[in-house]
Structures are given as C-alpha cells and as structure tokens.
Amino acid sequence: MAKIIAIANQKGGVGKTTTAVNLAASLAAAERRILLVDFDPQGNASSAFGVQCRLGDAQIYHALVQELRPDEVIQRTELSHLDLIPAGQDLVGAEMELVSFVGRERQLSRVLDALRDEYDEILIDCPPSLGLLTLNALVAADSILVPLQAEFYAMEGLSHLLETVDRVRENYHPRLQLEGIVMTLVDGRTRLSDQVIREIRNYFEKKVYQTDIPRNIRLAEAPSHGKPALLYDISCRGAQRYLELAAEYIERNASE
Amino acid sequence: MAKIIAIANQKGGVGKTTTAVNLAASLAAAERRILLVDFDPQGNASSAFGVQCRLGDAQIYHALVQELRPDEVIQRTELSHLDLIPAGQDLVGAEMELVSFVGRERQLSRVLDALRDEYDEILIDCPPSLGLLTLNALVAADSILVPLQAEFYAMEGLSHLLETVDRVRENYHPRLQLEGIVMTLVDGRTRLSDQVIREIRNYFEKKVYQTDIPRNIRLAEAPSHGKPALLYDISCRGAQRYLELAAEYIERNASE
Ligand SMILES: Nc1ncnc2c1ncn2[C@@H]1O[C@H](COP(=O)(O)OP(=O)(O)OP(=O)(O)O)[C@@H](O)[C@H]1O
C-alpha cells in the first residue's frame, strides 16, 4: 500500500521538481518501488527523464478527466524501480475544466488510489500555485514535503502554505500530515541563508530534515541530459545529498 | 497615455518580481510616472515595499471584481513617482471566480485602461502560471517583458510562453508586442549559462536586452527591508544593473 507524498510550495523556483525527481530516483536506487507523478503543466519532471509530452500523448491529464485508465498513463524509466506519469500542455486547461466537475478536488485521489498497491511511494511534483491542481495533490496525498529556499519571498510564502494545509485538513482530508521541510539551494556563501536556516530549525524542530541540499550546478545540468543526478554524475554533491535525503526519509518512516 | 507592460514567465523563481520591483523603481528614479500592479496572490511585489495585504484590505482583487474603483486601490510608495496596487490572498480565489464572468480575460484591462492617463508606464508582476490571471495581464498589456534564467527548465518553458503570446494575439489582442527578454540570475561562474546566453542572443537578436542582471545577494536581501535595491544599497551591482536596464528601456522606447 503506497504512501502518497505531495512535493509542494507555491513559491516558484525553490527546487520542487529537482527534489521530486532526485528523491524519487534515490528511493528507487534503494529498491523502493516508486511512481513519480508530474502534476505541473510545465512538464519539468517529465523532461528530467527525457519525456516530452505533445498534445494528445497519454499523460496525467487523460486519467484526471477519465479519458484513459490510470494504468494507461504510466511509463517506465531507465531505473527499474521508478515509473513516471508525465504531464504536458493538456494539463493547462485542466484547472479550468475541473472547476465545473462534481468532486473537483478529488479527481487525482481517485486516479492514484487505483495504483496504490503497485508501489511503496507515489511522489507528486506540484506546480507553483495554490490552485485546483495543488489542491487535488494535497487531497490525494498522505503527507506534504515542502522544499524551502532560505530567502525572504520563499519564507514569506511558508505561512500561506501551512494555512492552506490546515484548510485542506479541515475541509477535505483530516489525515494530511506534514512529511517535513527540506532546505534547498543552500548557498554557503551568504550570511542571509545561515541565519534564516537556524531560525527555521529552531521553530520547526524535528519537522526539518537534517539533510539539506546545497546549490550544486550539476543538479541544474542533469535535466538537460534527461537523467536524474545519480545517473548523470553520482559523485557530485547534489546527487550524494539526495541519496542521504532518501536514507533519512526511509529512517523516519521505518520507525512509524 | 501609459504603456502597459506585463512582466511574465510561467517558470517559477526566474526574477519576475525582482525585475518588476527594481525596474519600476529605476524608471521612477528617472522621473517617469510609474504604477506597479502586483498580480500574484503571493503578494511579493507588495511586500517588497513593506505592504502586507490582509484579507479585506483594498487591493487589485477588489478592482478586478468591481467592488472598488481602480483609483481606490492605489497606494503611494517612498518613491514620489512610483505608485503600487498591492495583492494578497483574496486574489487566490479570483482565478476560479473569474471563470464564470462574461469577458473574463478582459477584467484587468478594464481596470488599467481607467488609469492610463495618470502614468507613463504601468508594470504588471505576473504569477508563475499561464492561467486566467496571466491571460488577463497579457490582454491588458501593450507588451510583455520576459525575465529569463539561463537554465534548462526555464529555457524549455520559453517556447510555451511564446506560443501563448501568439494565441493571445490571435484570439484577444492583435497588438500585443514582445518588449524584450532580460537575462536574469546570471551566474558568471558556470559554463552552462554562458553557452545558453550566447545561443539566446543569436536566436532572438535585438529582442534580448543588452543589459543582463547578475546574481547579486543584495537583490535578495532588499525585500526583507521593504525597499527596492536602489533605496537599500544603490552602490551594489544589482541596483546598478537595474538602473542600466531602465536606461536601455527608455532608449529603446524613445526611438519609436
Ligand atoms: N540544489 C540545486 N543546485 C543548483 N541548481 C538547482 C538546485 N535545485 C534546483 N536547481 C535549479 O534551479 C532551478 C529551479 O529549480 P526547480 O525547477 O526544481 O524548482 P521548482 O520549485 O520546481 O520550480 P517551479 O516553481 O517553476 O516548478 C532549476 O533550473 C533547477 O535546475
């Protein structure tokens, strides 16, 4: 029975996709059976594996609006334990189309519940907004993992995000948990981020993962080769940190 | 008669708000009369001036749904030639509310047309998506300025953005121009971005501004003090480059 994790933060460019792709790949390397769901119309998690969805190609949109069955939109990747449900431009219209659906916030949950028995974890890469797509992801998920950059605008958005999580718990899904906060794009050269990270660790305590992800150019290069970092350059700091993050995730969830 | 410019790119975290805030401030320093419209529910352009919109405070949402007149949502800033229309959480719901409006893509245009005579330029900071809010901004605008980061995911999104601009021209607004592309977060230390920037300049030629914006930590620090960079630390490279960008914008538009 898979655990479903939404990787979400409405602030743009904080490392949601980079975390979804590399955490999924690292967990698969540890032989967990993983499904990565690209739920962002930008389709970045798909292109991280060299998959470009043209209009009409089987993708998450078609399962969402029930044109295809959930198992018909799954693709294999280079990693034996990692499958992908890609996204593309079709998803842009989904947000407007879903508005008039009955149970509009539960469509992704319906799709993913049908796949839970096949996987250990299902990771959802969310778009940079708190609209209907992210709402669907939060309703479908057992927990939310928040990639957080230690900069002013990103910090400011955190309280809105946590309020949204509270509202989802109250109105749709009482069991939604906070999986944790992962500090991303940590730039060792600046005092700003050191001070901010200390404050976050004090406030959120155990909820912040010990493993943080440093800024590492190889992480930004890997997607142009259609590979997660551990297949592009496993020796780089970025790939190593995501392997450590996966190990920490497994440890935190083993004790439950 | 103001020129209206949408600062847009659906890729998250590429410097839309940083460009909107600092270009607006630099143009105001050059004595142009500027209105900055925060059109992102995150409200980052508002907090860059120390303005926090609580639910119910007068903001762009209220003019959009006609609860307030356009002139009733304008605020002064520390800069005499720069006014701000702030945004806050009320705007989150606007996207879903607008779906059922007649002329749903023209609501912002209606609001800003009423203000055109008061300003030389009206800049719109857009959210990281191609939904109804960004569509409203593109329909209201005379031109679009695209902040572009020289990284794989951001580059990949550029073709979708330009396709969306073409669709807006065909269906809603034939006169929408491309103001230009501004290279942002330029990191001199990496080969990846040098190579990518050369390709972009070759392909888009004159459409790419000569002035690019380097990564400069002072630009990320300024918003936590509620000031644009030229008021926080005018001597830093970031503030200087935005002043140069404003000068290049004025030169490009003078010759028309
Ligand atoms: N630790 C890192 N080191 C270096 N570059 C990184 C790192 N994490 C992410 N990046 C790069 O920073 C940019 C933003 O990251 P990413 O696209 O993963 O963020 P996102 O939150 O998914 O963005 P969006 O809000 O658009 O979905 C990308 O170009 C990515 O390659």
Ligand SMILES: Nc1ncnc2c1ncn2[C@@H]1O[C@H](COP(=O)(O)OP(=O)(O)OP(=O)(O)O)[C@@H](O)[C@H]1O
């Ligand atoms: N030239 C720069 N040098 C250093 N930091 C920068 C620069 N430009 C932007 N930043 C920082 O990078 C982050 C992303 O920038 P910004 O928020 O302006 O992007 P955005 O495109 O508006 O993001 P969103 O998609 O969430 O609206 C912010 O923390 C900002 O302070």
Ligand SMILES: [Mg+2]
């Ligand atoms: Mg992403």
Ligand SMILES: [Mg+2]
């Ligand atoms: Mg922004």
